[in-house]
Amino acid sequence: MxxxxxxxxxxxxxxxxxxxxxxxxxxxxxxxxxxxxxxxxxxxxxxxxxxxxxxxxxxxxxxxxxxxxxxxxxxGEVPEDDGVVAPGMVVKAKVGPRQMEFLLGLREANDDIALEVYSPEAPLGKALLGAKEGDTVDYATPSGKTLKVKIESVKPYQG
Structure with missing residues (x-):
């Protein structure tokens, strides 16, 4: 399914x-x-x-x-501003050495916004779902490396 x-x-x-x-x-x-x-x-x-x-x-x-x-x-409506990573949220995070800001959502639907878009089904999206502002989670990259991801902020997408 x-x-x-x-x-x-x-x-x-x-x-x-x-x-x-x-x-x-x-x-x-x-x-x-x-x-x-x-x-x-x-x-x-x-x-x-x-x-x-x-x-x-x-x-x-x-x-x-x-x-x-x-x-x-x-x-869906814009998710609640509760600091939890979920679809529809803009996440600012330090992924390994790299600073990133992205929307967790449907990539195909958002080709005209300035943010990168990651699917909740993608490895990074799966690793972050349910995490909160301030959390550090491990992310297994497609190449097999494991990176630490420090979630700095989580805000609802305001398209």
């Missing part, structure tokens, strides 16, 4: 709008391109036909991704 992921209303609306554009505008446009290219004759040597089919495959893949994201997200 896929776990629900937190997403703010603005990001949810943005993903819904992208899905609507891809299904209602882009999909019919690609079908039209394929039909026009088919009329040009031999499909084996028809570059426009193959390009349109490739575009169709990429569009359908993105539609499936968006449908899955939207089906498995939980639209």
């Amino acid at each position: 896929t776990e629900k992921r937190w997403i703010d209303q603005g990001s949810y609306d943005k993903l819904q709008a992208e899905l609507k554009f891809l299904t209602e505008e882009k999909r019919p446009e690609i079908v039209r391109k394929i039909d026009e290219a088919r009329q040009d004759g031999d499909l084996k040597e028809n570059g426009a036909y193959h390009a349109a089919r490739d575009e169709q495959a990429m569009n359908e893949t993105r539609i499936q991704q968006l449908e899955e994201l939207l089906k498995n997200c939980e639209v």
Whole structure:
């Protein structure tokens, strides 16, 4: 069973709008391109036909991704300002020697914000979930190293 992921209303609306554009505008446009290219004759040597089919495959893949994201997200209000790391919170932390500030949330939905976004399912997100301001936790990096993470502040995301 896929776990629900937190997403703010603005990001949810943005993903819904992208899905609507891809299904209602882009999909019919690609079908039209394929039909026009088919009329040009031999499909084996028809570059426009193959390009349109490739575009169709990429569009359908993105539609499936968006449908899955939207089906498995939980639209939420900004979490309570209680200093606990949870989806929807902006975390300032010292990760090993590096100072970081990031949003714990749905990465795909937040490509236009200035903060880095980490998924709660990512190794760093999993390590920090439930920790509090002032805590130090161990984070096992994907390369196998273990880093200490000192959580300096945890505040609700104000998109």
